[in-house]
Amino acid sequence: MKTDQIAPLYADPGPFASAYVEVSREAEDGDHLAELQARAAADRLAEQGAPEAVVAQVLERLSEPPHLPAPVSRFVVATERGVLLDELTPRHRAQPEATWGSLPDVSGWLTDADTAVDFVLALVDHEGGDVRRYAANAVAPEEEATRGGLTEFEHKIRGGGWAHLRYQHHVENVWRRNATDVVAEIDRLVRDHDVALVVLAGDPQSRQQVLATLPDIDAEVVELDAGGRNADSGDDALEHAVEQALRDEVVQEKLAQVHELRDRMGRDYAVATGIGDVVEAFVRGQVDRLLIDPAAAAGFTVEPGRYPGLALGAVADLPASLPADRVLVAAAAVTDADVVVSRASTLGGAPVAALLRWDQPARGASA
Template structure:
């Protein structure tokens, strides 16, 4: 997971008021509950030393309507210069996370954000299809194209014989042409987008689309649902898509951890523990950072012990909470972040796959 969305945070000198709170309004008294959550976050920030106007600014943003249904949690980070991050996840976050500190606290939000899988959802039928790219925000697509066109002659032709066969042939041609249009749009959305396609809709139309699509550098997973005759409607389709995304999270997480273990076995281009990973971050050497946020939060990182460690516009000495400092350093050095658990990180809260092997550089110097 790239941290590009967080770049503006570290261009601000702070200090920061951070809150990650569930603000769902699906219950009957949802508005009141969201307001109570926002008020509790404000009080906690003030208790930690945040100026009251800053704490109130965070509370106001938390209490504002998200215009989203279902389960919604909101991450807000602000400084005296205003709100710097306002992000939603469709995840249950029962325990609010609130902090006033020299660095933003976004690790709990990142843990939920890492469960998102960018994908392209394609719904097809004989009228064409709808192609939608979902990136980091499942509620707001990055791109959407509706290519469905109703056939005015459909269901109007009566009779049989050669005339009916000729009509049927022409209709098939129209359907294949529309499948080609959908395939063209899908290829365009895949160019700079996700590498996962979830294909749903009419079971008879899906093979036509796949034939028109040809070979693409993407994984295509078909699911039932999305057709007019499908049981369960939109809810069934959403459940089917969510099952696919969960499977992808597991598969990709396993692949990431396999890479780390392979590197550990080879003893090359790998770092484990704060004492190895932080110097690698200082050198801009980390390609992928594996982080257990909860375990890392139990450690302090001394800025003075790592000359050259920069945290953007934040100027700080002394001890910082390790999880917050590691996220900042990863963002500023363009490192990918994989959220994992210590049990899978060979007993350490942080590990890294490196862009180059430092010992090899030393040998050639």
């Protein structure tokens, strides 16, 4: 995933309060449970030394009802200068997470965010389509529009001869114009927002007209048999089908990253493995993509003083050592490197690896 969403955090000198808590309120005792979760996170921050004013800011945000269907979790990062990040995710969190430290603790949220993908959903029929753009992990569409709407000669007439063919031709022209309107909206959203996936659902004939008209776009297009534009078309089936399409897209992308890593490792080309090598690659400004197992990396520490030139933003008063996951994600955000959440088992047993912007002779894996 791109790190532009978290990069502004590192313009603040810190220290940072980070909290990731489920805030769903749909259950019978949902309000009470959400309040307990929020309070538990606030108490943990206070126990770790967070100032009362910062704890109060975090608690206030965590206590705001999301007014969205479950599951919903909230991720908040705050300092003495205010709340820096406040994000909702459609995820269940069994236990609240809360830390107070020199760097933001974004690993839990990042893991969830990297299992999501930006996409456009187009529900089409002969009258046009409803086109919606969803950001990764969004619980509601960022944009939505209805396109088409021409209904002249909507139904083909019975009979034969020239009159029948003429009216049929009018009908098909109307359907094509509606499909063209839908395609224009899809194309705009993909190009304006760099969307990687388009999910197309609805009437089969209309889907084919959209596909036939769709220009060459830099996004994968997936057709679904489920769903439609009317209320009786099976919302649950559509939701499940869309979720499966998104999971497939995420798995495909992660496999591509891992295959590229293994290919480079096999050629000993433009790759770093292990925490020490990856940190040094960040110092040299080489890292293009950071592949990280956050849970595994959290078990290691980095001593920033050993790496002169390591950029971690405006963060002040760094301790002698810091959890490796926080350091590596901070370095990625500051240097505009992408982050891919993976597992150590797919990274040759190392908690982190990096795909580099240019070749540097590998020195072997290190912990």
